[in-house]
Amino acid sequence: MSNRKLNMKDKYRLLTRDLEWEYSYQDYEEIFKQESFEGIKITDWSKWEDPFRLTMDSYWKYQAEKEKKLYAILDAFAQNNGQQNVADARYVNAIKLFLTGVSPLEYQAYNGFAHVGRQFGGVGARVACQMQSLDELRHVQTQIHAMSHYNKHFDGFQDFAHMHDRVWYLSVPKSFFDDARSAGPFEFMVAIGFSFEYVLTNLLFVPFMSGAAYNGDMATVTFGFSAQSDEARHMTLGLEIIKFMLEQHPDNVPIVQRWINKWLWRGYRVLTLVAMMMDYMLPNKVMSWQESFEVYFEEAAGSLFKDLARYGIEMPNYAADAIAEKEHLSHQAWGIFYNYGHAAAFHTWMPTDQEMDWLSEKYPNTFDKYYRPRYEEWRKMEEAGERFYNPTLPMLCQTCQIPMGFTDMENPTMTSYKQSVYDGERYNFCSTGCKDIFDHEPEKYVQSWLPVHQIYQGNCGGAEMEDVLGEYYKMNLGADNLDFKGSPDEARWNAWHNLEPAEDKLKKAS
Amino acid sequence: MSKVYIALQDNEESRYIVEAIEEDNPDATVIYQPAMIRIENEGHLVIKRETVEEMMGRDWEVMALHVNLITLGGNVDEDEDQLSLTWND
Amino acid sequence: MTIEIKTATLEPIRNTFEHTKRRFGDKPASRYQEASYDIAPENNFHYRPMWQPEKLLNDTSRTAVVMEDWYAYKDPRQFYYGTYVQARAKLQEVTESNYAFFNKRGLADRMSDEVKSKIIRCLVPLRHMELGANMNNVLCTAYGTSTVLTQAFLYNGMDRLGIAQYLSRIGLLLDGNSTESLATAKEYWMTDSAWQGLRRYTENTLVLEDWFEVFIAQDVVLDTLVYDLIYRQFDEAITEEGGSDLAMLIEFMQEWHKDNSRWVDATLKSTVAESEHNKELIGRWVAEWQEKAVADLAPLAEIAVGEEAVKASVEVLNKRLAKAGI
Numbered sequence: 001m002s003n004r005k006l007n008m009k010d011k012y013r014l015l016t017r018d019l020e021w022e023y024s025y026q027d028y029e030e031i032f033k034q035e036s037f038e039g040i041k042i043t044d045w046s047k048w049e050d051p052f053r054l055t056m057d058s059y060w061k062y063q064a065e066k067e068k069k070l071y072a073i074l075d076a077f078a079q080n081n082g083q084q085n086v087a088d089a090r091y092v093n094a095i096k097l098f099l100t101g102v103s104p105l106e107y108q109a110y111n112g113f114a115h116v117g118r119q120f121g122g123v124g125a126r127v128a129c130q131m132q133s134l135d136e137l138r139h140v141q142t143q144i145h146a147m148s149h150y151n152k153h154f155d156g157f158q159d160f161a162h163m164h165d166r167v168w169y170l171s172v173p174k175s176f177f178d179d180a181r182s183a184g185p186f187e188f189m190v191a192i193g194f195s196f197e198y199v200l201t202n203l204l205f206v207p208f209m210s211g212a213a214y215n216g217d218m219a220t221v222t223f224g225f226s227a228q229s230d231e232a233r234h235m236t237l238g239l240e241i242i243k244f245m246l247e248q249h250p251d252n253v254p255i256v257q258r259w260i261n262k263w264l265w266r267g268y269r270v271l272t273l274v275a276m277m278m279d280y281m282l283p284n285k286v287m288s289w290q291e292s293f294e295v296y297f298e299e300a301a302g303s304l305f306k307d308l309a310r311y312g313i314e315m316p317n318y319a320a321d322a323i324a325e326k327e328h329l330s331h332q333a334w335g336i337f338y339n340y341g342h343a344a345a346f347h348t349w350m351p352t353d354q355e356m357d358w359l360s361e362k363y364p365n366t367f368d369k370y371y372r373p374r375y376e377e378w379r380k381m382e383e384a385g386e387r388f389y390n391p392t393l394p395m396l397c398q399t400c401q402i403p404m405g406f407t408d409m410e411n412p413t414m415t416s417y418k419q420s421v422y423d424g425e426r427y428n429f430c431s432t433g434c435k436d437i438f439d440h441e442p443e444k445y446v447q448s449w450l451p452v453h454q455i456y457q458g459n460c461g462g463a464e465m466e467d468v469l470g471e472y473y474k475m476n477l478g479a480d481n482l483d484f485k486g487s488p489d490e491a492r493w494n495a496w497h498n499l500e501p502a503e504d505k506l507k508k509a510s
Numbered sequence: 511m512s513k514v515y516i517a518l519q520d521n522e523e524s525r526y527i528v529e530a531i532e533e534d535n536p537d538a539t540v541i542y543q544p545a546m547i548r549i550e551n552e553g554h555l556v557i558k559r560e561t562v563e564e565m566m567g568r569d570w571e572v573m574a575l576h577v578n579l580i581t582l583g584g585n586v587d588e589d590e591d592q593l594s595l596t597w598n599d
Numbered sequence: 600m601t602i603e604i605k606t607a608t609l610e611p612i613r614n615t616f617e618h619t620k621r622r623f624g625d626k627p628a629s630r631y632q633e634a635s636y637d638i639a640p641e642n643n644f645h646y647r648p649m650w651q652p653e654k655l656l657n658d659t660s661r662t663a664v665v666m667e668d669w670y671a672y673k674d675p676r677q678f679y680y681g682t683y684v685q686a687r688a689k690l691q692e693v694t695e696s697n698y699a700f701f702n703k704r705g706l707a708d709r710m711s712d713e714v715k716s717k718i719i720r721c722l723v724p725l726r727h728m729e730l731g732a733n734m735n736n737v738l739c740t741a742y743g744t745s746t747v748l749t750q751a752f753l754y755n756g757m758d759r760l761g762i763a764q765y766l767s768r769i770g771l772l773l774d775g776n777s778t779e780s781l782a783t784a785k786e787y788w789m790t791d792s793a794w795q796g797l798r799r800y801t802e803n804t805l806v807l808e809d810w811f812e813v814f815i816a817q818d819v820v821l822d823t824l825v826y827d828l829i830y831r832q833f834d835e836a837i838t839e840e841g842g843s844d845l846a847m848l849i850e851f852m853q854e855w856h857k858d859n860s861r862w863v864d865a866t867l868k869s870t871v872a873e874s875e876h877n878k879e880l881i882g883r884w885v886a887e888w889q890e891k892a893v894a895d896l897a898p899l900a901e902i903a904v905g906e907e908a909v910k911a912s913v914e915v916l917n918k919r920l921a922k923a924g925i
Contacts (some may be wrong), residue, residue, distance in 0.1 A: 002778040008590040013780055014771070019730040021789060025802040034650045048763040049587045054573065056761030057691045062576045064688030067681040074730045081609060107638060107746075113658070114753060118734055127760065130737055134757055137750060138680040141634035144616075145681075152611035159617040162890055165642045178645040181656055202581065213544045225519050225545065229579035236586045300583065303512030307585075307597050451641045474617065488612075496609065 012053035017046070020123040032121040038184040041249035045122030046245055051236040052128075059131065063138070066226050072143060073222045078149045087215040087283040089154070089493035090484050093346040094281040095220055096156040098208055099147045100345060101173045101273060104164040106140035108177040109133075109192060116185040124243075128237045132193075135230040142227070146219040154489050156345045157480040163345055166460065167473050168451035169273070169337075175448060176270045180263075182444070187259050189241045195263035198238035199304065201231060202296040203271050207278045207286060214284040220487035246311040253312045262440075264316035265433035269400040276333035279359065280351060283346045288362035289330045297325065318433040324409040327363050331371040336405045338378065339390040343465070345475050350379050370412055387483055393452045398427040399434035399445055406430045424444065514595040517548040519538035523566075524578045529582045546580055555584070556594040580583030622670070631677040633659055635747050636670050661742045662811040666868060669745035672869050675861045683754050687761070690854055697847040698768060704845040707773050710717055714842040715773050721903040722849075723770045723784035723831055724794055728825070729763035731801035732756075735817040742810040755818065758859065760879045762852055771850050793902050796895025797825075803891075811870075815881060816888040818863050823919055825830050826856045827912040860919075867923040882925055889916065 006014075017505070023031060035042065086092060113133035120126050151157035163169045180191040210223030211217075245252045275289035286292075297319075305315045334348075341348035351359065356375065359367045381388050394403035406417045418435040422425050422442040429435040438445045454460050461472040469475045479488050493499070516531075518524040524547060527542060531549055538551040549555065563570045572593050584595030614620070618637040619628035644656045654661060659669060678686070701707070707715070738754030743749040770780035788794050804816045830853050837845055871878050893909055900908040 006771070006776045006778075008588075011771075014778060015767045016760075016784070018767070018781060019726055019763050021727055021785065023802055023805075025799040026806050031802070031805045037650070052588060054576075054759060055763065057695065058573050059757075060684050060687040060691045060761070062573065064684040065577055067684055071681060084609075101693070104638075104640065108640070110753075111741065114737055114749075118737045118741055123730070126734070126737075130733075130753075130757060130760070133737075134680070136751065136752055140638070141680045142637070144634045145630055148616070148630075151616055152613055154610075157616070158613060161618060161638045161640070165640055171643075171645070174640070174643075175645040178656060179519070182646040182648045182650075184650055210544070221545065225580060228517075228581055229576050231577075232579050232582050235582070239585070303583070303597055306512060334697075338601050390771075444646050444649075447646050449645050454643075472883075492612070 008053055012050060012055065015055055016050070016123075016127050017124055017293065028121065032119060032232050034119045034185055035121050038186050039255055040186040040245060042121065042245075043248055045125070046246065049240060050124050050128065051240055052233050053276065054131065054233070059134075067138075067142075067231070070222060070226045070309060071145075074146055074149075074219060077219045077222075082218050083150055083153050084496055085216045085218070089489050090281065090347070090349060091215040091283050092150060092154050092489065093156070093348075093484070094208070094211060094277050095147065095150065095217065096346040097101050097273060097277060097281075098155070098220075099143065100160045100163050100167070101170055102204070102208075103140050103143045103147075104161060104170075105173050105177050106136050106143065108139060108181060109136035112177070112181045112188055112192060115181070116188055119185045125241070128233075128240075129189075132237060134236055135234065138230065139227050141468075142223050146223040149219065153492070155476060155487070156347075158476075159474045162474055166451070167345065168340075168396075168455075169402075171449065171451050172273070173270050175401050176266055179266065179444075186245065189238070190245075190256060190259040191263040191266075193234070193238035194242045195238075195260065196267050197231070197234040199301055200267045200271065200297075201235065202300065203292060204274055205231065206296065207274050207289075207292060210286040211278065211282045214286050215282055242308070242313075243311070244311065246308075250312075257313055258440075260313065261316045261318060262437050265318040265322075265431075266400065266437065268318075268322045269402060269430075269434070270385040272329060272333045272402060275330040276337065279330035279362075280334040280355075285358060290326045290362065290365065291434060293322075293326045318431075321409070321433060325406070327366040328370070328407065328409070328412060330361075331367065332361070332405050332407065335371070336394070336403050339388070340394070340403075341483060342389040342481050343469055345473070345480040347482065347487055347489065349484040350382060351375060366412070382483075388418050389482075393455060395428055396450050396452050397430040397434050398448060398450070399429055400431075401448065401450060402430060404428065428445055449506050512597040513550045513552060514582075514597055515550040516557075516582040516595065517546050519578045519580060520547050521578065522596060526565040527562055527575070527578065529565045531555070531557055533565075534539040534558050534561050554594065554596050556592055558592045559590065566588050571581065572582060601768075626830075629677070630681070630882065631674075631679050634679050634749065635674075639744060639746050639749075640724065641744075653749060657744050659744050663880055664809075664811040666870070666873055666877075669743075670747055670810050671873070672745070672747045672866060674751050675865050676858065678751065678754055678862075680750075685755050686858075687758070690851060694765070694851045697850060698772070701772060701844065701847060707775070709844065710773070710842055714837060714840055717837065717840070717903075718773060718778045718842060718845060719770065719783055720787055720791070720793070721899070722829060722845075723766055723773075723780060724788040725825070725829065726763040726770075726781075726784065727788045728767035728801055729759045729766065729795060730777060731805060732817055732822070733759040733814045735804055739810045739814055748866065751866070752814075755859060755862075758855055762855065765848070765851055769845075773849070793898045800891060800895045811881075812884050814866075815884045818859075819867060819919075820885060820888045820892050820916065822856070822863075823860075823916045824896055824909075825853070826913045827915045828896065828900055828908055829903065830856060832908050832911065864919065864923060865925075871924045878924065885925055889913075 050455045110133050113129045113136060117126050117130035117133050120129065147157055179190050183191065205224065205228065209221055212220035212224060237271045242256065245256055255351060276290050278286065278292060305313065336342060337348050354500055356372060360372070378388050396403055404415060404417065406416050416430055418429040418432060420435055420439055427438060429438060455462065455468055469481065470477050475481055486488055518527060520542070524597065528547055531538060533539065535551055535555055538549050538555060542549045557572070557575065559570060559572050572588060572590060575593060582595060584597050587594045587596070614626050615628040619632050622636055623632060640657055648656055675765060733756050736752045736759060739752040740749045741758060745751060756897055767781060770784055771778065774780035788798060800821065804813060807813050807816065828848065830849055833845060834849060893913060897909050
């Protein structure tokens with residue numbers, strides 16, 4: 001019998017698309033109940049293009065190869081006490097933020113992609129989403145395993161899932177993904193598959209992973225590189241879903257545009273934490289947030305949206321606002337965390353003179369004018385033994401849930417307050433983007449579990465802040481929180497490296 | 511025109527892939543960064559299985575790229591013989 | 600002096616994460632434990648799902664089964680992602696070399712046309728049932744809440760896709776890549792009276808809302824019967840008829856079923872043992888779906904193996920259920 005050669009495209013089609021059949025004992029609409037409620041019109045699922053044609057046997061083979069390599073390094077890291085090789089212990093606070101803030105988002109992605117991996121009517125799309133769900137599970141588990149050794153030697157890693165569900169700054173990423181998962185399957189894909197995993201992904205991953213590389217964190221950098229090839233598949237899925245929706249029906253275009261506008265803004269707001277991390281938490285700097293934003297958003301998104309213009313899609317309307325903020329964002333964010341260092345499960349600190357000079361150089365228009373004076377004032381208070389911790393709780397933006405510390409770009413010393421009234425109640429926002437998101441779906445955003453409101457309502461224990469932090473958040477007070485200076489992390493680090501703190505050196509000298 | 515790009519982990523296997531890319535895309539720019547090799551080109555970039563096999567001296571599947579890949583930018587077209595990236599503007 | 604300080608302060612300050620300490624005690628936890636227990640979000644969800652506003656995003660009430668602790672399970676294989684893909688990759692390597700051997704030696708040509716036709720009629724259409732199984736298990740991943748369970752469902756779901764792909768490749772091996780066998784198999788799935796019961800059963804499971812009921816209907820009842828019928832009994836029957844070379848092509852499915860069954864059995868047993876409520880509920884589901892499955896499979900069983908085939912598979916199922924306390 002002749003053995004004809006099948007090309008890869010045809011073979012993949014037979015091994016996935018062709019598995020599907022026309023249902024006749026039950027209605028398509030009963031099997032795929034969530035396909036039409038968002039108003040997206042799909043006329044022909046067979047037009048779906050599979051960019052990566054990975055069959056399960058290849059998936060197992062190549063992913064197993066990656067896991068072998070990754071775990072060999074994680075084992076070596078643990079055996080050789082690799083945590084001692086990071087640039088300095090302040091760096092570790094960046095990855096505390098990662099495990100408590102980002103890893104739970106990988107978990108939500110695992111959950112969310114499984115959901116759409118069942119709900120989409122097209123088998124090609126389902127399979128791609130299912131594979132992504134499996135990849136996201138890989139990410140959350142390998143991150144937990146990579147950080148496991150750090151947890152044994154530093155404070156702040158130990159209760160990440162518990163904290164993610166409760167702590168004030170972690171409601172920013174949590175609400176972002178809850179928003180995506182509570183949306184319908186098509187909006188979920190625009191939110192996460194496209195906006196987060198395609199447009200914004202490099203703004204999240206490159207800083208953390210390069211930050212790890214530049215600061216001696218072998219475990220994280222290895223995880224990062226290992227995960228990135230999964231990300232390449234995710235990116236192509238995100239791009240494909242957008243093109244597919246736009247090509248299926250012209251009525252989809254305005255819906256997709258509105259989602260792109262919303263999700264670019266919501267995703268950008270979550271990246272505030274990354275901006276702060278890049279500019280303030282890395283002893284060895286990779287690049288400034290501004291530089292990263294220019295390369296990974298302004299340039300990269302520019303190319304992308306030029307390509308999408310043929311469908312009638314425009315650059316997201318709040319992109320200009322994000323660009324206007326790029327010289328301010330990280331400083332305002334670190335300012336917030338410096339204020340609330342007593343309530344965070346990672347350390348904060350005063351930048352060194354050298355670091356402030358770097359910030360002056362990278363932000364010539366803003367740092368010396370608006371932010372250095374603040375730091376100098378706080379430093380004076382530190383030196384007088386009165387390191388400033390803000391005793392009140394901040395107002396949060398109803399949509400993004402970040403404390404209202406952002407300013408009006410026309411007038412950078414004025415806090416940006418926007419408001420809406422809905423059903424007799426007043427709601428507050430940090431920006432036009434967040435206000436517009438609320439105004440379009442107020443019945444959704446009034447449900448937000450705002451951590452500060454909840455504390456004041458007595459739903460987080462209390463009545464003292466210590467009770468909220470220690471019992472409800474399960475922070476180890478005096479270990480997880482407060483300034484890096486004087487922390488148990490610092491003391492241990494100094495002991496390992498036989499470093500005496502400057503004060504003790506001075507005492508000995510006299 | 512916009513730039514397409516691909517980034518690979520800097521290891522033994524990737525170096526052969528980079529050599530192949532340079533041969534098939536003479537105008538491409540290769541940038542060496544910590545632990546990573548990034549290759550950019552205007553509008554189009556292609557990785558050919560045959561060329562990689564020539565450089566490596568053994569059989570190689572296009573899909574094996576997944577093990578070394580870090581990130582990429584552009585519309586992807588993949589089959590048994592090649593992977594290409596394109597921007598249509 | 601210096602060295603003492605160094606080693607003394609290199610002692611870990613804690614043995615494990617808090618979540619594993621709370622559950623397993625103050626000692627180093629395994630990788631499986633660290634990444635499978637108590638890591639799913641449980642509290643303070645921000646918005647109700649627009650696609651199901653009467654429930655929360657993660658909601659234990661998406662099933663009528665009640666567990667005091669949804670983490671009171673353990674996958675006997677202790678699969679987390681890394682161990683899962685590595686286990687499957689090992690099996691895949693053997694399988695790939697089997698398929699290459701079958702192809703290289705032209706073993707399809709050694710099979711009679713009758714045997715080939717019988718395989719295309721009785722085995723290859725299962726690729727569609729496996730797609731249904733993929734969809735069902737992924738549903739359980741999405742609507743279950745505890746990672747210990749949901750990850751195992753996802754592994755199962757993706758395994759089913761893999762099996763569907765191997766079944767497709769069997770067709771292509773038998774028809775020399777003409778793709779005719781797949782078209783024929785699909786025709787059987789859509790219209791052959793031997794297959795309509797199974798297709799109807801599958802479509803009926805695809806509209807269920809309670810994910811644990813889906814688990815019962817698919818992973819417990821249907822899979823036990825089908826795998827015994829086809830991958831044991833049909834395998835034996837076709838071997839008698841000169842199709843012994845098929846064995847190397849279906850070894851993956853047989854090994855997989857053994858492995859997967861360990862998890863299915865453990866999960867079923869723990870859930871039934873929890874309460875009278877669960878036992879009664881699951882008992883009812885099993886009875887309902889078993890009745891349907893037996894009726895739906897009978898025509899296929901007859902042409903694939905023979906009259907008594909279904910009964911033999913039912914015995915296997917009953918034994919399994921008894922082990923689980925039903």
